[in-house]
Amino acid sequence: MSGVIDAHVHLWNRATDPQPWIDPATMAAIDRDFGPGDLARMLDETGSDTAVVVQAGNSIAETRRLLAGSGPRTAGVVGWIDLTGDAGAQLETLGTGARRLVGLRHLVHLDPDPAWLHRGDVGVALDVLGTRGLCFDLVVRSWQQPLAATVAGEHPGLRFVLDHLGGIADTADEDGWERGLRSLAARPNVYAKVSGLAGIVTDEERLRRVVGVAVEAFGPQRLMYGSDWPVACLGAGPVDWRTAVDDLIGDLSTAERHAIMSGTASACYGLGA
Template sequence: MSRFLDAHVHLWNRATDPQPWIDPATMGAIDRDFAADDLERMLDSTGVDAAVVVQSSNSTAETRRLLMHPCLRIAGVVGWADLTADVTAQLDELDPAARRRLVGIRHLVHVDPDPTWLGRPDVGTGLEQLAARDLGFDLVVRSWQLPLAATVVAAHPGVRFVVDHLGGIAETDDDAGWEAGLREVATRPNTCAKISGLAGVVSGGDRARLRRVVDVALEAFGAERLMYGSDWPLAELGAGPVVWRGVVDELIGGLSPTERQAIMSGTASAFYGLGA
């Protein structure tokens, strides 16, 4: 039986890791804590075996807690490190057993007060230190930040990057600008992308736009550089993870079995070093 992976989920306990970005008035569906039993129910409901848990705050403490999480269906953790400081030293301070679960690093670039953060020289040094430890970097950017992302991935060919949520297409109506930026990023062989963060587009009812978006990603990256992600629990703000999984199956239904397997497992397994 093929193993399916969800390449993008979150867990949080707000007593230890506050999530001040959650607006109770507009985000009531996720205005609570999400724990291992919630994750397991979601994975069961979507027919997925395991998940990559991604940081939701720029916090070393959160990363350490996620790395020590007892849930066996967490295939790996994309944590946080301060890329403007000594990344190697920060990684060495992690518990050796927990460090084996660390599969990548992410910084909340899309909400950083410095819109040019990603292009800073000290960040570039930090990215190279990630590459030296065989860790990839998750790029969470707004669509207007894609040109800067393209410049950065070109400047660091030895670093592996994955673009979260197809580069923020769900948060813009400038499809032409988004497409140009995503295609430019995709010209670099050290990049992949996640078909994730789009449950809101589904609930918006514009299936034709969603089809165009995924077709652009398939043409730009190829199935071998795309991976499925639910972006749960944020998916609950849109169509929900079960509907989203069904939509993805529909969108990639015309691909070959090998291509579908790449998107549903193979690309994420290879990028994050998770094995077969």
């Protein structure tokens, strides 16, 4: 076995968890359900062992289903609860399935409240996550990175994980993105995923530049590989993305490559602990 951990994948069954954001006309490649069997095949194709399954909707019911039925190749689940409510009480309702829960995420980039991350009740809930050893995944656009950095600084006891390098694939303002990324990297409790970039694999120069910035800012010990499958199928696909990552980090030492491909995710999320 390779020991590779894919730190960012999704599973969905639209009969129980609709995905209204999927446009059948422009997203035909992912206009279907994806289950544990599909995940296992993708992991085999990309030479990966296990994966962290991440919520696709703000739904505690989805979280319960992922905890119960995401399959044997799932190393952990990043789920969702309502962080404006009683986080501790909600976590208790997850029962024994919570043993697979390694973190939580809220679709901050889609929330109508631009200051959601800085709400007082959310801050209380984030501290609860920290005391329970859970992480909080940040799915934000580049313009939201400064606020995310402020929040991370206010909760030093919680590990934050920046998904998709802060939305670089969705912005043309690379200077602003880089400033925001570096502000997050300055917080020692913030990690980042080299994920969500399969759509820009064909722009090799840009891809190499942005990943280079991330490696310099965070260092391999705070970076982790993720495919963002099945969304990656809208771009180069998970296999080509894995090939691109191997090339991008090819000049790093063996220990540094190991960190990005498995060690960071294992340590940050407490996988196998």
